[in-house]
Amino acid sequence: MLGLGPYHTRPMPATPDEPVDAIVLASREAVVERRYELAGLPRVGEAGGLPGTGMTVRFRFSRAEGGIGIDSALDGQVVLTCQRCLRPVTVPVEGESALVVVADDAAAEQVPEDREPIVAEANHVDLTWLAEEELLLALPLVPLHEEACSAAVESEAVAVVSEVPEGKRQKPFENLRDLLKKQ
Ligand SMILES: [Zn+2]
Incomplete structure (x- = not known):
């Protein structure tokens, strides 16, 4: 995920949610894995994410040139609105990035080209902010059902109705159904 170029820096907001001490984690070369659901990712909701969106992100911490290295890998799914039929479409998302946390813009310019600096x-x-950022970058520009829309919508509906055991099958409307029950 280096498409933005090595000198593009992303400012981090001042009000972090459950921040971690990356210095300590890097000294232990720790790996942290977190699961995120749409409810915890407000910017993904603003970008069109629907209930059923969720992902796991693995962060690997290390000492890197110029700062603290964070290698992240995300794997999950996002439910968006198909731009052809305007119904929900489940899109698998994955992404990897090699970041380095630096103190300021001057330090960012010293970071080797294979890592993307983040000022924080x-x-x-x-x-959580990082995970959300990675997911936003991985979103398709124009979400569409792969096959004909009507067939794809039917097969997603069948996946819900047939109550496939947990784990294997994606159930994009599960959360939506829960929401409707609560109303
Ligand atoms: Zn469609």
Whole structure:
């Protein structure tokens, strides 16, 4: 995920949610894995994410040239609105990035080209924000059902109705159904 170029820096908001101390984690070469659902990713909701969106992100911390290295890998699914039929479409998303947390823009310019600098306090890194950022970058520009829309919508509906055991099958409307029950 280096498409933005090595000198593009992303400012991190000042009000982190459950920040981690990346310096300590890097000293242990720790790996942190977190699961995120749409409810915890407000910017993904604003970008069109629908209930059923969720992902797992693995963060690997290390000492890197110029700062603290964070290698992240995300794997999940996002439910968006198909731009052809305007019904929900489940899109698998994955992405990897090699970041380095630096103190300021000057330090960012020293970072080797194979890592993307992020200006933040290394002892106060907001992983949720990072995860959300990665997912936003992985979103398709124009979400569409792969096959003909009507067939795809039917097969997604069948996956819900037939109550396939947990785990294997994606159930994009599950959360939506729960929401409707609560109303
Ligand atoms: Zn469609």
